[in-house]
Each structure stands twice: as structure tokens, then as C-alpha cells.
Amino acid sequence: MPVYSMTGYASGQSGPAGGPPEADIKAAAAGRLGVEIRSVNSRFLDLTFKLPEELRQHEPTLRELLTARLKRGKVELRAAIDSSGAAAIADPSSKLLQRLNGVQDHIRAWLPGARELSVADVLRLAAGDTSTRNDWGPDLSDLAAKTLEDLVAAREREGGRLAKMLLDHLALLRGLVAQALPLVPQLVEQQRSRFLERWQEAMGASGGTPPDAAQDRALTEATAFAIRIDVAEELTRLGSHLDEIERLVKKGGEIGKRLDFLIQELHREANTLGSKSATLELTRIGVDMKVLIEQMREQVQNIE
Template identity: 35%
Template sequence: MIHSMTAYARSDVKADWGSASWEIRSVNQRYLETYLRLPEQFRSLEPMLRDRLRKRLARGKVEVNLRFELTENAGDTLQMNEKLAAQLIEKAQHLHTMAGIGQLNLVELMRWPGVLEANEQDMDAIGKELLEKFDETVDHFLEARASEGQALEKMIVERLDGVTEQAAFVRGRMPQIMEWQRQKLNDRLAEVKEEMDPGRIEQEMILLAQKMDVAEEIDRLDTHVAETRKVLKKGGACGRRLDFMMQEFNRESNTLASKSISTDITAAAVELKVLIEQMREQIQNIE
């Protein structure tokens, strides 16, 4: 299966501590480039996020955005350290008994460091939860890439069918074109009433046929079609390989056009160029 480099995915998180959302989007790029936008309190997650992306992606400009919002007053609840408070009460009562002074002041007791603490959110636990949701978002992101990749593959296969059709057309027309060229040469000789040795005419036709011969180019086009289908079937990160194949296709179509002496062959060469360019444009988006 091939994957497109263009995709988008989003996942939302809702919990007691608040809400968050991951967004991942990518476009085509020669290499893998990752850009992360994270809230300051989660900057420590950046190396792990990059590592996760490198393990699952090969190419593309990937942008990751995390939006995070704590529930209002989520960290305002006070918690009592009852064990510490009990020890302080016991010691304080003992001192009051020894000193014979008034009652224990509970307000002063609560001011003792560590007796009352704000219930701060456990950011490590939240970070772990966000990482799990990030992995899930990457799964969705890869599914989107695969879906787009299937559409690209279908389009490319259709163009490959067109290349095969044009190559078969040129191969079938060449005998007729050669006969037409032979007749054209004879007609010109007749017009000028110039007699030529039949052997010389045949020699000229052989030289002309060599210049016009496109059998090798047509065979290579068929070979390139077969190889491209093989690369598509294998899948994986094959974008660069496919881009190289398009260069080979272009080379053969250019040679075919340069050898053409028929409007039919010229039209076929132009159609080949159109098909190849359509494939090349889409292959730029393949990982």
C-alpha cells in the first residue's frame, strides 16, 4: 500500500482536569520535517513525539499542534495532611498541658507548612494520557494517508494503462508508416523523372528506417510500465523510486517525438507526455 504525504487528523481529550486536542497535518516534502507547537508545560514531550513520528513516517512536512485547557479552578481544592496535623496537635496539646496555658489555636496550626496544600494537577499523569491520545491521532493520520494513497494509486494505474495503449498504437502503426514513406520516396523520384538503382533506393530506405525505428523506445516504455506497477504493488515509501521512473518515461517519450515523421506518432508522443506529467504531479504527493 502506498501513502500520500498530504493528510489531516484530529483527536480530542476530555477529562476531569480539562480538555485537549491534537491536530496533525502534512504536505509533500522531499524529506521528513516535523514542526511541533506545544504548550510550555508539555515541552518535555517533544523528543518523544519526534521519535514516534520518525518511526512511522518517512517523508513529508508534518505539523503537530496541541491545544490544552485546564478546567476552571481545577487546582484550587485544599487537601489536609492529616498525619502531620495529628502529630502537631498531639505535640501542641502536650506543650499546652506542660505550660498550663490556653486552648490550642487551630488557625495557627493550619498555617504550619505542609498541613494544608493545594491539590495541584499531576502533569506527568496528564502528559502520559496525552501521549496515548497522540498515538491514536497518528493512527488516524496514517489511515488518512493510506486512503489518499489508494486514490493516487488508482489514478496512476489509469495513466499507465493509457501509456500502454499509446505504445501499442505506435507499434501497430509503424509498418504502415514505413510503407507510406517508401511510396513517398518513389513518388518524388517519379516527379523528377530520375531513375535510381533499386539497390540504392533500398539502401536509402534502410537508413531512413533506422532513423525512424522506435521499437526500442516502445519496448522500454512497456518495461517502465511493468516496473512502475511492481513498485506500486510493493508499496511502502516508494515516492522517490516512482519519481525516478517518471524521468525514464520522459526520456523515451522525448526520443519518440524526435523520431516522428507522422502526425499520428507525433500525437501519440504528445499524449504520452500528458499522461506522464499527470502521473508525475501526483507522485510528488506520495511518501
């Protein structure tokens, strides 16, 4: 499965499309429908709808449409009706014309001097009649579905770029782990020997010969110190986390929360590595690791 970003944008419009003149006139009279969907990262799925009053009743349908395809992200759907062309071309229904004609006959029967309705009167009355308005439900559903598909495609493209970046950073981190591993046994033995040398120098300066018990204690303390600065376990766990992140990225799907947890674990191990570091070389490696992990953390927060 692909990796999806939570960041994306798509828009679409419906209206006259070069069909029969009658259909174009009817579409122009009804207006043009526009839909746009934008999304950014969020811990959960957070939906916002900005709809005109004519479309407010369709919000449950739109919500169901979005929740079926999206799992995480702060998503905003906007819809609007451009009726600039509708005012120029009215499309009174037959039912309205019959009703106006009946009302006119009834009024003139009681008021013979009343003038007849003009075409302008009819168009003005038709503009305020709900029976002439378009039922936007089917058009809105179709357009929203198409726009959602475009949004999902945009999120997939962005997710592919994020996945590539993560895999590249994983390779760099593996390289740093490979640099650090040979330094560990050498560093432990070096620090152990240095501790014993300094202890023996201190005992020699005091003019005494250390008893066997004191030598054993010094050896025990030197070993304990060597264990405290041993970062082999941290490097092993780092490698294990890197393997799991790579597996998830290649698997794809809804992996954002799991990746976020693993990035935190990587950060923890890199911090421990830095705090245990007893050489400039290991300190440099730890700093480089934390820089890469922080870059990964920022991008992982955009993955669904």
C-alpha cells in the same frame, strides 16, 4: 502492502469521558489536551512541532513516535492545553495545603494580627503552584499515538485512491502503445520509399542516369533516415516502464521515489517519440501520452 500518500490530517482530544465524578472534577481542573497532526508531500521526512511551554519537554518523545511510523512528508504536530475549566476548579495538593498551613502558623506567631488564609487565597496560590499541575507526559504520548494511527489510516485511504488512479492511467498508456506499434513498420517503409522516389525524381530531372554507386548511397541514406524515425525501441521501453510501475503499485510500501524516477523515464520516452514522429497520428499519440504522464507525475509526488 498498501500504498501511502504523504497527505493527511488527524486530530484528537483527551478530557472528561463520563467517568466517576471525582475523576471528571480532577480532569476538568487539569484541563483538556488536544493534538493535531497534518502532513503534505516532501522529498524527505521534515518534522515540525508547535507545543506550549508545558509540553516542550516532550518533543523528543513525540519525534521518536513520528519517525517510527512515517518515512517521508512535511509533518506538523500541534498540541494545546485548554485550561478554561481549570480556573474554575482548583485541585490543591495535600503537600501544598500542609505547607501553607505551616507558613501561616509561622507568620501568625510573629504577627498575631495577620488574618488567616481564606479559601480564595488558597485557590489563588494553588493556581501558581507547579505541584498541582498535571504531568502531561503519559496523556500526551497516548493521545499522540492514537492521532498518529488516525493519520496513517487517512494517508492509506488517500494512497489507495492514488494507486487506483495510477493503474487506470497505466491501462490508458498501454492502449496508446498498442495503437502506435502497428504504425511503426508501415511508417518506416513508407518514409524509405518516399525518400528513394524523390531522389530518383531529382536525378531524372537533371537528365542523368544515376550510377550504381549513387543508387547504393541513396539507399544507405534512406535506410539511415528510416532508422532515425523508427520509434519501436521507445515503445518497447515505454512498455517495460509501465510494467515496472504496475509491479511497484501492486507491491506497495515506500515506493514514491522509485515511481518518481520511472515517471521521468516515461516522460523522456514520450518526448523522444514526439520528436521522431513523422505522421500526425503518431504525434497525437505522443501528445496524449505526455498528458497522461504529467497527470501521473503530479500524483506520484504525493506517494510516500
